[in-house]
Amino acid sequence: MKNLDSKSHVRGESVYLDDIPVVEGTLYACVFDSPVAHGKLRSVNTDEAASAPGVVRVITANDLIGENQIGGILPDEPLLANGEVHFCGMPIAVVLAESDEQARAAASLVKAEIEPLEAIVDAREAFAKGSLIAAPKRFKLGDTEKAFESCAHVFEGKTRSGGQEHLYIETQGAYTLPSETGGLRVFSSTQGPTAVQKAVASVTGIPMNLIEVDVTRLGGGFGGKEDQANAWAAICAVSTQLTKRPVKYSLHRMEDMRMTGKRHPYSSDYRIGLDADLRIVAYDVVFYQNAGASCDLSLPVLERTLFHCTNSYFIPNVSAVAYSCKTNLPPNTAFRGFGGPQGMFVIESAIAHAADALGVDRDEIQRRNLLSSGDELPYGQIVESEAREAWSQADSVYDFATLKKEADEFNKTGGHLKKGVAMMPICFGISFTKTPMNQARSLVHVYTDGSVAVSTGAVEMGQGVNTKIAQVAASVFGISIEKVKVHTTNTLRIANTSPTAASAAADLNGKATQIACEKILERLNEVAAELELESWPPVGTGSGGDRQIGPPEGETPNWVELVNEAHLRRVNLSEHAHYATPGVGFDWSVAKGHPFAYHVFGTAIVGATVDCLRGTYEFDYVKCCHDFGQSMNSAVDRGQIEGGIVQGIGWMTIEEVVYDSEGRLRSNALSTYKIPDVYSVPDEIAIEALETTRPNLAVFNSKAVGEPPLMYGIGAYFAIREAVKAFDKENLPAFDAPFTAEKVLMNLHRS
Amino acid sequence: MTDYNERPDSEELSDDERAILSELGESRRKFLGTVSATTFGVLAAQLLAEQEILANYRVPEDAVFAPVAEENAVSVTLNINGTKRALSLDSRVTLLDALREKLGLTGSKKGCDHGQCGSCTVIVDGRRVLSCLTLAATCEGKTVTTIEGLAKGDDLHPMQEAFIKYDGFQCGYCTPGQICSAVAMLDEAKRGQLSYLSENIRGKARAVKLSDDEIRERMSGNLCRCGAYPNIVKAIREVHTGTEVAETWEFVKEGVNDAAV
Numbered sequence A: 001m002k003n004l005d006s007k008s009h010v011r012g013e014s015v016y017l018d019d020i021p022v023v024e025g026t027l028y029a030c031v032f033d034s035p036v037a038h039g040k041l042r043s044v045n046t047d048e049a050a051s052a053p054g055v056v057r058v059i060t061a062n063d064l065i066g067e068n069q070i071g072g073i074l075p076d077e078p079l080l081a082n083g084e085v086h087f088c089g090m091p092i093a094v095v096l097a098e099s100d101e102q103a104r105a106a107a108s109l110v111k112a113e114i115e116p117l118e119a120i121v122d123a124r125e126a127f128a129k130g131s132l133i134a135a136p137k138r139f140k141l142g143d144t145e146k147a148f149e150s151c152a153h154v155f156e157g158k159t160r161s162g163g164q165e166h167l168y169i170e171t172q173g174a175y176t177l178p179s180e181t182g183g184l185r186v187f188s189s190t191q192g193p194t195a196v197q198k199a200v201a202s203v204t205g206i207p208m209n210l211i212e213v214d215v216t217r218l219g220g221g222f223g224g225k226e227d228q229a230n231a232w233a234a235i236c237a238v239s240t241q242l243t244k245r246p247v248k249y250s251l252h253r254m255e256d257m258r259m260t261g262k263r264h265p266y267s268s269d270y271r272i273g274l275d276a277d278l279r280i281v282a283y284d285v286v287f288y289q290n291a292g293a294s295c296d297l298s299l300p301v302l303e304r305t306l307f308h309c310t311n312s313y314f315i316p317n318v319s320a321v322a323y324s325c326k327t328n329l330p331p332n333t334a335f336r337g338f339g340g341p342q343g344m345f346v347i348e349s350a351i352a353h354a355a356d357a358l359g360v361d362r363d364e365i366q367r368r369n370l371l372s373s374g375d376e377l378p379y380g381q382i383v384e385s386e387a388r389e390a391w392s393q394a395d396s397v398y399d400f401a402t403l404k405k406e407a408d409e410f411n412k413t414g415g416h417l418k419k420g421v422a423m424m425p426i427c428f429g430i431s432f433t434k435t436p437m438n439q440a441r442s443l444v445h446v447y448t449d450g451s452v453a454v455s456t457g458a459v460e461m462g463q464g465v466n467t468k469i470a471q472v473a474a475s476v477f478g479i480s481i482e483k484v485k486v487h488t489t490n491t492l493r494i495a496n497t498s499p500t501a502a503s504a505a506a507d508l509n510g511k512a513t514q515i516a517c518e519k520i521l522e523r524l525n526e527v528a529a530e531l532e533l534e535s536w537p538p539v540g541t542g543s544g545g546d547r548q549i550g551p552p553e554g555e556t557p558n559w560v561e562l563v564n565e566a567h568l569r570r571v572n573l574s575e576h577a578h579y580a581t582p583g584v585g586f587d588w589s590v591a592k593g594h595p596f597a598y599h600v601f602g603t604a605i606v607g608a609t610v611d612c613l614r615g616t617y618e619f620d621y622v623k624c625c626h627d628f629g630q631s632m633n634s635a636v637d638r639g640q641i642e643g644g645i646v647q648g649i650g651w652m653t654i655e656e657v658v659y660d661s662e663g664r665l666r667s668n669a670l671s672t673y674k675i676p677d678v679y680s681v682p683d684e685i686a687i688e689a690l691e692t693t694r695p696n697l698a699v700f701n702s703k704a705v706g707e708p709p710l711m712y713g714i715g716a717y718f719a720i721r722e723a724v725k726a727f728d729k730e731n732l733p734a735f736d737a738p739f740t741a742e743k744v745l746m747n748l749h750r751s
Numbered sequence B: 001m002t003d004y005n006e007r008p009d010s011e012e013l014s015d016d017e018r019a020i021l022s023e024l025g026e027s028r029r030k031f032l033g034t035v036s037a038t039t040f041g042v043l044a045a046q047l048l049a050e051q052e053i054l055a056n057y058r059v060p061e062d063a064v065f066a067p068v069a070e071e072n073a074v075s076v077t078l079n080i081n082g083t084k085r086a087l088s089l090d091s092r093v094t095l096l097d098a099l100r101e102k103l104g105l106t107g108s109k110k111g112c113d114h115g116q117c118g119s120c121t122v123i124v125d126g127r128r129v130l131s132c133l134t135l136a137a138t139c140e141g142k143t144v145t146t147i148e149g150l151a152k153g154d155d156l157h158p159m160q161e162a163f164i165k166y167d168g169f170q171c172g173y174c175t176p177g178q179i180c181s182a183v184a185m186l187d188e189a190k191r192g193q194l195s196y197l198s199e200n201i202r203g204k205a206r207a208v209k210l211s212d213d214e215i216r217e218r219m220s221g222n223l224c225r226c227g228a229y230p231n232i233v234k235a236i237r238e239v240h241t242g243t244e245v246a247e248t249w250e251f252v253k254e255g256v257n258d259a260a261v
């Protein structure tokens, strides 16, 4: 089943925020942002900007009618700086002009007098100074102190993983229009329409029922448009409120990179204890998360780091502490994996450290410690594990032993090229860890011509969620998918949505759609019964075991006639259904519970070749065995795996976010920040579906696929590391990601 | 306010009308206002919904305005997707902005505006160019093909077909640039244009047969953050070689839930 947007994508007809036709009278916004990471904002002089050509108005914090606050979780994020600036790129003033160019030109004329204060850019430094976003979070299982005493081997060390710029090719943006009775229409490139609605309500003082947020689709989100989309919508909204004119702001790439937060960099300490059989008995870990200047989504990200701190392994004694450290960087935020990858990198490093020290293969320790069903995770959930199955299927299908042998043989031949192979198992929990967010609604209308309109809270951003939702409706109704249209995500149609995040959108919104369609179907079948017709859909279609979609052969009764008949009999052909994931919950007072509906498992084998003269590397293959449950759309799911792997490899290798000691972003354009291009893709990506029929809570048993594959990319780091070790046995590179070519080179030739 | 549907084509305007329009802020894109009859069909479908929504909007009497005048205006005539378009624009306007803001051809995307991402790629006189780095005024008399001009009505260009066949996109934002780039790139190969990877750099130019590495090399200026690269390469290879690319991957139980339509 093709992505429903295929046609319009290849014809250039898909509409994104910047493509929405603007109406006469639209103003263009441009932000003047802080050039200083931390300081007292003494004064802002907007005179020159205000009198520049085309400028209609310049807005500063004092002009806001509502509250100067857009923090989603903690109220610690002013929309416009007032009194102090907290990071380079913090919006100070908004220039509104008749054209985009005029707004940009005038923004550079705003002057701010800032008295610099000391800027903190490093998480550990912030921790040392007591600069934290909130109290630390802890997970505890068993008794690590006691357990370490009995360990045959104990190792400790430090790791670091860097940030990652989302670099959605469509930058952030918003477009607002005044509506009658003082309301607002907001077009936003956001993963969280409700979050935007709330932020707009906060800064304008307009109640949520007068704010319509509409999202057609995003040109990529990856977490970067979850809460970080709020500011731009709020800025446009305030501007519309004050000028009574439509206002558009589509960020320039460099503005976007400079002003928005990224994946959280982490610095961590670990201590790992193993018994003589290489079983991990105890694991102690402390995470220092660089949150940036305000909370944004840092706390739930931090929590997910803890949830995934033992990755795919069973460790009976775990103590994990996580600090969200407040620094003077743009507020870091969600990014595919949401803290999980950062947690996994540490345990994988700890295992590699132990393997190095004990002279055993890393995969030997990994394999012996994989989760089994019934094992308790550090947060109390008893896992239904596919970890061992995924590992052994990958091992046998791809013949891991031979791959390793081939690399060893190759490395023996000398020369400046060395190969490394690494296994990377993953375990990723599906559901929002904040339980109340695990709910969704779907509005389904069946029209008298037999066509079906579906609206949900899910935002289409390339992950194919709308296609899957249309499949659900078509499948339940047993009609052709052409009859189904999934409409824009709109807060007037669907209220109080959870953001499209946590890989959960297809599950939540798909299930809600399924419920809505089933309710309508039930009513239609009552009509069919009254008419003494066979029930709809005819055998072979519908929501039973298989998902065949399409107009059934020799259909009786006819769908359109049935729908019409139902309408004539005054039967309701619409449904607004609600779904809440059953059985999930978490109690933070004891840090135990059952937060996830299910887990996604998988194992990847990553092969790298390192040029030991230059430090450059290539990936020969990524071969994975992945747990799809039962995929309902193989084309979409495969794309997610490939894309996730490429993005994960990018994070671990070439993508290096650099701030200088004064908190200024140095990797501030595509020329200084590299994302994977068509060259960086592994020569081979092989995907094998894990054979499993275990039922799960996913929509149609088709497990969530958005985030998990990103973590296969962590294997890339260890594959390079193996190759570096093959060049020089004594050389054990520090666990410091990304492993850029420069770093590899420096590691190869130290001394 | 003006009724957008009745807005005349800018080509048909008298000088006076043009001056009035420019005072109203012609530098901004008005939806459908400047879309010519030929592109209307293509655009109408996608814009209509918005148009209906937005058409109700009226600027309040007390809204604030500032006067706008077009600076450094030059007249340029471009041949875009088979239609001559006469434009009056600021000499500093890029081809990308002219297409998107003046002609309503929003298929070409702005990913960076700095020549670093490739999403704005269009074809000028048979060669791919980054329209964000090309001044519209330098295209006087040239033939410009954008993503909107590749299909002939309902018949997609083979490259568009191939991108659909191999799912060469996810979010679709880089797609127009990828496709335009790929189309012109294959023509470059036909003309025998060499790349960094070409082995034989002497002798007469003749059509080059591209390996996957060559395709990658020549497409490396087009970024895709969704990482649809493997499928993009497959799509291009099929169009280049005319032979189907073997699917190297499949689910163990392909199609169990997979809806066939």
Ligand code: FES
Pocket: B109, B110, B111, B112, B113, B114, B115, B116, B117, B118, B119, B120, B121, B130, B131, B132, B133
């Ligand atoms: S927008 Fe032209 S290359 Fe990025």
Ligand code: FES
Pocket: A169, A219, A220, A462, B168, B169, B170, B171, B172, B173, B174, B175, B223, B224, B225, B226, B227, B228
């Ligand atoms: S498809 Fe999303 S950037 Fe390429």
